[in-house]
Amino acid sequence: MTNKPIKLSGSSVNVWFGSKQVLKNINVEFPRNQVTALIGPSGCGKSTLLRSFNRMHDLSPDARIEGEFLLEQQNLYEKGLSVTEVRRRIGMVFQKANPFPKSIYENINYGLKINDVPKNERSEIIENALKESYIWDEVKDELQKPATRLSGGQQQRLCIARAVALRPEVILMDEPCSALDPLSTLKIEELIVKLKKDYTIVIVTHNMQQAQRIADKTVFMYLGEVIEAGDTHTIFHNPKNELTGNYVKGHFG
Amino acid sequence: MMRKITPVIEWGTLLLSTGMVCFFMVVILWDLISKGAPSLSWEFVSTLPRAGMTKGGILPAIIGTVLLTMITALVSVPFGISCAIYLNEYATDNWLTRTIRASIRNLSGVPSIIYGLFGLALFVQGLQMGTSMLSAGFTLGLLSLPYVIITTEEALRRIPASTREAALAVGATQFESIRDVVMPTALPGILTGVVLTLSRAAGETAPILFTGVAFYINNPAGFLNQEFMALPYHLYMLSTQHQAIEQVRPLAYGTALVLIIVVFLLNLTAFYIRYKHSKND
DSSP, X not given: OOOOOEXXXXXXXXXXXXXXXXXXXXXXXXXXXXXXXXXXXXXXXXXXXXXHHTTTTTTOTTEEEEEEEEETXXXXXXXXXXXXXXXXXXXXXXXXXXXOSSBHHHHHHHHHHHTTXXXXXXXXXXXXXXXXXXXXXXXXXOTTSBGGGSOHHHHHHHHHHHHXXXXXXXXXXXXXXXXXXXXXXXXXXXXXXXXXXXXEEEEEOSOHHHHHHHOSEXXXXXXXXXXXXXXXXXXXXXXXXXXXXXXXXXSOO | OHHHXXXXXXXXXXXXXXHHHHHHHHHHHHHHXXXXXXXXXXXXXXXXXXXXXXXXXXXXXXXXXXXXXXXXXXXXXHHHHHHHHIIIIXXXXXXXXXXXXXXXXXXXXXXXXXXXXXXXXXXXXXXXOOSSHHHHHHHHXXXXXXXHHHHHHHHHHTSOHHHHHHHHHTTOOHHHHIIIIIHHHHHHHHHHHHHHHHHHHHTOOHHHHTTTBOSOOOSOXXXXXSOBOOHHHHHHIIIIIOTTHHHHHHHHHHXXXXXXXXXXXXXXXXXXXXXXXXXXX
């Protein structure tokens, strides 16, 4: 497997919530145009790590974050760098589909509006984003319908469209399929694999099969530490660490 | 045997309680409507009182109550909603926030007559506004403030964190996420709380007693710097203080019915907002 250049990385990452340390000296790298899966038992800090990259902890007063987070050469926590700029370059899709309580069109338009995309370019971008997320054919005739009336799987693809409309470089996904039925999950997985052509994707998942189906790289975390990271195939079939082996075989979780 | 009887007793007790509540409501409404309806007429709601209140209508009291409610809204709604946004969205959970929140909850339990005295001291005397529509409206505004804050905060708290994060994740600032996503989503809940609070304020007597209400004014209603008539106080005077109590009793019932109708209309607005929202969801 060829080694792609590193797009996003975190080194010596430590995160505390109050007095509890939830991430301990983490070093991770996410290669460009690849899907990297973060796996590990509940509460091991996968989501916390993911959300550190687009600075979603900024508004939690009890969160304390240490370490260096780099998007290519850009330090994401640099003084003077606006958090909205970080989030434009690093998009996010959440565990539970969270469309705005607005129309389908307005759901994507909103991000463009607040990022000052000129008005006359927006409808084309919206159409492309919906096509890119494989939901265009299902919604093209009812763009003014409230997004909340879509099915769960459609809502989640709309949320992906909302993220890609801003042309981010990285898309963070926090268990995007955990609330979906198998068929919707399959559609999202296909979508993720297609999206990696243009984006770098980091996905948190509890589903071992999913990680093997879509991820090029896998990072196994346990109790706030990275235990092992590498090619997905190696992690699942030739893990160096016994803990990793036990986890991917489903002995604990 | 006991297992068969117990559910019947439980069910019976609950039904009886519900029945009693409904019974009294029906009795009150029936009493009001049967005795008040005969005095309702276009003339009653559109003309001034005549012949020492024994004849004529209650137009100035209706205008007074409506204007008073509007001033109450102007005072309590902007400050109340802003305060709730600060408490729920911005304030960190520390002793100061907790103290503010506890104070607001305590304020909502203060008897309304105390607000009346406070209004008298602050607006009427302290700020030299005299007994006037403005003094009374400000007093009712202060009375309504804690309710507006509490109901708005409830409505904001019901918006899940994921909705806020959705806006933040596409690059919205915290303020933008509140303005564009959180507030529109919470609006039906906020409006319902506001309308119910105002309908309660519209029926208050004690806070306006010392601050501006009058039994009778002979100039047209609607001057903010003058005393005014209001439905609840008018009702109180007609039913207890008038020198020809028996003669004005039908008018008192008519006034009560109009007051109930005004409050009912406000409540209906709240239900309508709720209903429309639940359909759009």
